Amino acid sequence: MRFNPALTSVFGRKMVPMSLNVETRAPVVLPDPEPLRLIDDTGRAVPVKRRQGFELPSDERLLELYRAMVVARRWDTQVTALTRQGRLATYPSALGQEATEIGSVLALEKTDWLFPTYRDSIALMTRGINPVEILSGFRGDWHSGWDPHAHRTSTQSTPLATQALHAVGMGMAAKLRGDSVATLTFVGDGATSEGDTHEAFNFAGVWQTPTVFIIQNNQFAISVPLAKQTRARTLADRAIGYGVPGYYVDGNDAAAVHAIVTAALDRARSGDGPTIIECVTYRIEAHTNSDDPSRYRSSSDVTEWKSRDPLERLEKYLVSQKMLTDAVRESINTDAEKMAELTRDEMNAEVSHDPMELFENVYAAERPGLREQRDFLAAEIAAEAAAAVGSGVAS
Numbered sequence: 001m002r003f004n005p006a007l008t009s010v011f012g013r014k015m016v017p018m019s020l021n022v023e024t025r026a027p028v029v030l031p032d033p034e035p036l037r038l039i040d041d042t043g044r045a046v047p048v049k050r051r052q053g054f055e056l057p058s059d060e061r062l063l064e065l066y067r068a069m070v071v072a073r074r075w076d077t078q079v080t081a082l083t084r085q086g087r088l089a090t091y092p093s094a095l096g097q098e099a100t101e102i103g104s105v106l107a108l109e110k111t112d113w114l115f116p117t118y119r120d121s122i123a124l125m126t127r128g129i130n131p132v133e134i135l136s137g138f139r140g141d142w143h144s145g146w147d148p149h150a151h152r153t154s155t156q157s158t159p160l161a162t163q164a165l166h167a168v169g170m171g172m173a174a175k176l177r178g179d180s181v182a183t184l185t186f187v188g189d190g191a192t193s194e195g196d197t198h199e200a201f202n203f204a205g206v207w208q209t210p211t212v213f214i215i216q217n218n219q220f221a222i223s224v225p226l227a228k229q230t231r232a233r234t235l236a237d238r239a240i241g242y243g244v245p246g247y248y249v250d251g252n253d254a255a256a257v258h259a260i261v262t263a264a265l266d267r268a269r270s271g272d273g274p275t276i277i278e279c280v281t282y283r284i285e286a287h288t289n290s291d292d293p294s295r296y297r298s299s300s301d302v303t304e305w306k307s308r309d310p311l312e313r314l315e316k317y318l319v320s321q322k323m324l325t326d327a328v329r330e331s332i333n334t335d336a337e338k339m340a341e342l343t344r345d346e347m348n349a350e351v352s353h354d355p356m357e358l359f360e361n362v363y364a365a366e367r368p369g370l371r372e373q374r375d376f377l378a379a380e381i382a383a384e385a386a387a388a389v390g391s392g393v394a395s
């Protein structure tokens, strides 16, 4: 990513580092209205002059992205099936969004922090978190399934945009400590209308926190289309209002997402502040298993977006580069099937929890209200157990 250092100070005030137009060398204030693409819909590399100064990742890296995307899609399909079998209460699928999810998460270093939403389970799996631990919340368990510190990955936020503030806060802490750590967070297109998103963008801009915001624009907030969310040309355009560099990216091009997120994370770790990146993509499945998308979008739209499939695009490119041989393809499919099988087996096993655990780890010190609720539940459980013994049910 090229920023013009000459533009960083005007009238003694620190200004947003702006990029330069590759051809005219003029400063670019608003993101390019044409989404950044490095590999086009047909699987061909975009000419260098249209790459906005970004380089195509190496073929080895692209193969790694492809492998992770295939595993993620197989896993996502498996989890949706488990939901239909009643093994999970709910699951928000990211099918069709693999390039944004995987392209972003594979740009992170182990030392960086990730702040995901409910949509981003495939990113968590790619980060190395056990799939069963990821699904514990969707299964209805009350605590996060994994240790956030061990994976430097917070729990999945369901209250929209709250994770963006957490990412900024963690970024600020890293900055104050002098740690070379970046934080990355996903925000849905609908969640950009939340006040929390504004606060996160603004605080990050003012304090130059090492935070990368990925606006994952999958076109809908449940049934609400983007046109009812904003009148702005793009969501990335907002960046300039916060004094933060903004980029508008084809979110179905894993190469472009990966290149730009890698550059933005490098900037963040080097102390050059936040970046806002809008990735344009599409949610192919329903919002969750409780949603009927046929009520608010046409099947022709879905068909149209399926023709821009992120996996097929990268596959075509890798085949043209002779990177995707039959043997490689087979090993990728084997990995994907293993992950699906492991998840299926573990999720089909029954789990039982002590309901009293609900009250653990809520506050550092016990509070009277919570104690009252705990005692109430304990008495209710004891009464039920006594009644069961009395009626002979328990034996």
Ligand SMILES: Cc1ncc(C[n+]2csc(CCOP(=O)(O)OP(=O)(O)O)c2C)c(N)n1
Pocket (backbone or CB within 6 Å): 119, 158, 159, 160, 187, 188, 189, 190, 191, 192, 218, 220, 221, 222, 283, 287
């Ligand atoms: C603060 C808050 N308000 C409302 C909701 C209910 N809700 C859950 S998902 C959703 C739509 C979010 O859409 P978007 O941000 O575009 O993300 P997507 O689900 O498409 O990934 C809404 C309104 C919520 N979870 N949190």
